[in-house]
Amino acid sequence: MSARLEAEHVYKVFGRGPEQAVERLREGTDREELRADGITAAVIDASFTVEPGEIFVVMGLSGSGKSTLLRLLNGLLEPTAGQVRFGGEDLTALSDRGLREVRSKKISMVFQHFALFPHRSVRDNAAYGLEVQGVPRAERESRADEALALCGLAGWEKSWPDELSGGMQQRVGLARALATDADILLMDESFSALDPLIRRDMQDQLLELQKTLKKTIVFITHDLNEAMRLGDRIAVMRDGRIVQIGTAEDILMRPANDYVGSFTQDVDRSRVLTAGAVMDRDVRGDEADCDCATASPDMPFTELCALSARAAHPVAVLDDEKKLVGVVPRQRLVGFLGDEQHAPGTCDSPRAEDSEEDASGACDAPRRKGGKKVMARA
Numbered sequence: 001m002s003a004r005l006e007a008e009h010v011y012k013v014f015g016r017g018p019e020q021a022v023e024r025l026r027e028g029t030d031r032e033e034l035r036a037d038g039i040t041a042a043v044i045d046a047s048f049t050v051e052p053g054e055i056f057v058v059m060g061l062s063g064s065g066k067s068t069l070l071r072l073l074n075g076l077l078e079p080t081a082g083q084v085r086f087g088g089e090d091l092t093a094l095s096d097r098g099l100r101e102v103r104s105k106k107i108s109m110v111f112q113h114f115a116l117f118p119h120r121s122v123r124d125n126a127a128y129g130l131e132v133q134g135v136p137r138a139e140r141e142s143r144a145d146e147a148l149a150l151c152g153l154a155g156w157e158k159s160w161p162d163e164l165s166g167g168m169q170q171r172v173g174l175a176r177a178l179a180t181d182a183d184i185l186l187m188d189e190s191f192s193a194l195d196p197l198i199r200r201d202m203q204d205q206l207l208e209l210q211k212t213l214k215k216t217i218v219f220i221t222h223d224l225n226e227a228m229r230l231g232d233r234i235a236v237m238r239d240g241r242i243v244q245i246g247t248a249e250d251i252l253m254r255p256a257n258d259y260v261g262s263f264t265q266d267v268d269r270s271r272v273l274t275a276g277a278v279m280d281r282d283v284r285g286d287e288a289d290c291d292c293a294t295a296s297p298d299m300p301f302t303e304l305c306a307l308s309a310r311a312a313h314p315v316a317v318l319d320d321e322k323k324l325v326g327v328v329p330r331q332r333l334v335g336f337l338g339d340e341q342h343a344p345g346t347c348d349s350p351r352a353e354d355s356e357e358d359a360s361g362a363c364d365a366p367r368r369k370g371g372k373k374v375m376a377r378a
């Protein structure tokens with residue numbers, strides 16, 4: 001069973017007088033002023049909740065505080081102020097023994113450099129966390145083999161790490177984390193050392209595994225594309241502070257400030273946006289009621305484009321109960337592919353209505369409400 005992970009007003013300050021430094025930060029002193037005094041505010045007032053089964057990505061440039069935050073979450077570092085709770089239990093209040101217990105049984109880490117033992121077989125590497133827990137050999141080997149199979153490594157159990165490619169070695173790292181059946185997976189730049197194609201493959205594998213495992217995952221990365229691909233939600237860090245928490249669409253379409261906006265400029269929007277994000281929600285009730293193909297809110301942008309190209313009118317977006325929740329005129333799709341952060345403006349020209357229909361095949365709409373055509377409103 002996964003558990004909720006909560007950080008509440010967490011600070012981590014390195015250097016002399018950390019508690020006083022936190023007070024100064026609370027009073028408005030900025031990080032640079034503290035740095036001039038030889039004090040580093042690595043994490044400043046971080047608050048968030050990671051829900052069970054969620055992939056929560058922490059994204060930021062080098063030095064923004066990601067790794068420190070991760071070490072606070074797994075109890076390797078103690079916060080200077082604030083609380084980290086895991087399944088409701090305050091990690092900061094645990095004894096050393098209690099903390100070790102939580103760390104070995106409930107939290108698993110996957111690192112960037114695979115941290116495999118070269119003189120242990122793949123199976124023994126995958127079983128390492130269980131060995132630390134004192135699980136008997138036969139059980140740990142069968143659990144390790146199961147985890148390896150989940151990660152696509154069935155048949156490699158007896159191999160040595162150096163017989164495996166980088167991507168496969170990282171799969172062993174992932175299998176080791178999964179074998180312990182920990183509730184929380186903390187992944188620190190886990191795929192950053194891999195070639196782009198293998199990295200993408202690992203991202204797919206993680207997303208696929210997560211569909212059934214539903215772990216609580218915190219994934220650290222400096223790559224926004226990776227963050228957007230993996231994260232149910234993304235926290236963007238800058239200079240120790242979390243400057244925005246949101247879905248990929250929130251970050252892309254409603255960046256909290258120019259800093260976040262500047263990150264999103266190179267993002268391939270077509271990979272991130274969905275029908276729900278781009279649709280016009282202002283449905284008026286005079287939309288087509290025909291047999292043309294419709295979209296669901298989570299339909300990927302590229303699929304929506306294909307649908308729109310075949311449609312004679314704006315694509316209707318229906319929810320699970322087949323209720324109309326929005327429409328997507330073709331012009332709107334084009335607008336969202338640019339770097340505009342807002343929906344395209346309204347056009348009052350009566351000719352706009354015709355242009356969409358002219359550009360594509362006819363709709364044989366047998367049932368148009370009140371005999372009206374679908375209106376292109378954007």
Ligand SMILES: Nc1ncnc2c1ncn2[C@@H]1O[C@H](COP(=O)(O)OP(=O)(O)OP(=O)(O)O)[C@@H](O)[C@H]1O
Nearest residue numbers: 014040042060061062063064065066067068069222
């Ligand atoms: N043990 C420490 N003692 C002093 N300063 C530290 C310590 N650990 C981290 N820092 C400082 O805290 C700040 C945040 O570092 P952190 O490693 O958390 O950033 P990061 O975003 O993970 O960067 P990177 O992606 O390069 O690992 C940096 O200025 C770093 O120098």
